[in-house]
Amino acid sequence: MILLDRVTKQYGKHLDPALDRVSLHIEPKEFVVVVGQSGAGKSTLLKLLTREERPTSGKIIVGGIDYDKLPDRNIPLLRRKIGTVFQDFKLLPNKTVFENVAFALEIVGVSTKEIKNTVPRVLEIVNLKDKANRMPRELSGGERQRVAIARAIVRQPKILIADEPTGNLDPKHAWDVIAVLEKINRYGTTVLLTTHNQDIVAKLKRRVITIQNGKIASDRANTQSVDRQPTRRVA
């Protein structure tokens, strides 16, 4: 599903690379947790996957699309296949909760009728049904984060990338979010999650990739994982 081959990203010629020859393979339907300190290269990794940044060298193939051969005009099509939860939510400030979630469907041309059906259901999953008509500025940080998650999953993407989706949440809500992610993973979506929260890492029992100084320091399948054993790949 996701393949990185010796990917290096250097933001400036004289700077240390943010990612240094990283190779990685993630199977379809896998649930992968990426951990690492701030500045380790986690966000860069995610930005490369959404084609927000281009690698300095190396190859990236996601869902069969080779990024080297992806013309600019098709970047939107790529992004529509990937659901993304951004660390800073990136909600549209002039749109209500409902409209923010609906926007993800509008841009792909889903019918208005279907939008009216789907969005309330997804808002129910993230427990925000009663705040559908609020503006983002009227919501708490945790609520905003959940809107961002609703928006990312509403298209039922094949791949979901979540950058610190529990960062602003108290433990109870954090676990609600993780439960949502596990649920959509069970429906067949490949999930890539970054987190700082050691508690979550420990309890999730999923494949954990640790990034340190732009390199993969460890990549281990959590042995206690019961329902599905992901294949361990050596970078």
Place this chain on the structure above:
Amino acid sequence: MGPRMTMFVRIIRAGMLNFVRNAWLAMAAMAIMVITLTIILFSVIANATFNNTVQQIEDKINISVYLKDTVTEKQKDTFLAGIKKLENVEKVTYLSKEQALKVYMEQNKGNEQLLSAINETDNPLPATVQIKPRSLSKINEIRSFVLKADNLALQSDSMSDSGNRREAIDNITTATHILGRVGVIAVALFAIISVLIIFNTIRMTIFNRRDELQIMRLLGASTSFIRGPFIVETIIYGVLSAIISILIINGVFVTASASLQATSFGLLDISYSQEFFGKYYWQLLASQLTLGILIGAVSSLIATRRYLKFKTAKH
């Protein structure tokens, strides 16, 4: 509804919704558009009024050549034909001695004494050739033809634009020429400045909302779907601003035409401004709308471009 239509309706709806939700930002941008569009409109009308005044002055100026009584029919015809050949001559009117007298008597209708005095004498008035020049600036061509020796021999009096009046005509000619150009340059300058100010205003408005553009980009929205609502929104600015600017000028003429007339020292015919505005009302409105819509749309098109670019650099 087809998918294209659905997208189109969504773009229009989003644009209108944005307009309402960004009311304050919209008002600030529109205030500037209204001011600049009003200035353009005002300068267009002022220029037209000024040109009209100049035209009125020019219309009053013509050259009269007075012929001796001894001039034969043939000599007169040759002279008239010669004048008509000149490029700068718009109209030539020949008044025979009798016609000249009739005009003179008509002009002095109330003056019984004068009229009876004229009746007692033989017709004292010379046959007159009135020449209306096409352009005041080239009046010398006519002058030199009239003053040619064999033509001069036909004349009883010197032609009537000579002396002090000639100087006055020359002055008016130069002045109208310069002022006419100044008017056109002023209108053009105002227009250019306005376009730049409006462009900059729209650019600032969009700069304020660049995050929105970038977020939509990251979510995978197509360029037209992101840009469309912004263009719709700025078109609404343009339409409303054009209408408001027309209403302002309209209001000025309704409420302040008397004081405008007073401040122009009687030099300009303000009633003509009103007439011009009334006569070309729809054309002016249409051009204001076109200008507003065009500048708005093009500005937002250009201003959004940089926030919609994909990163191409590998470093």
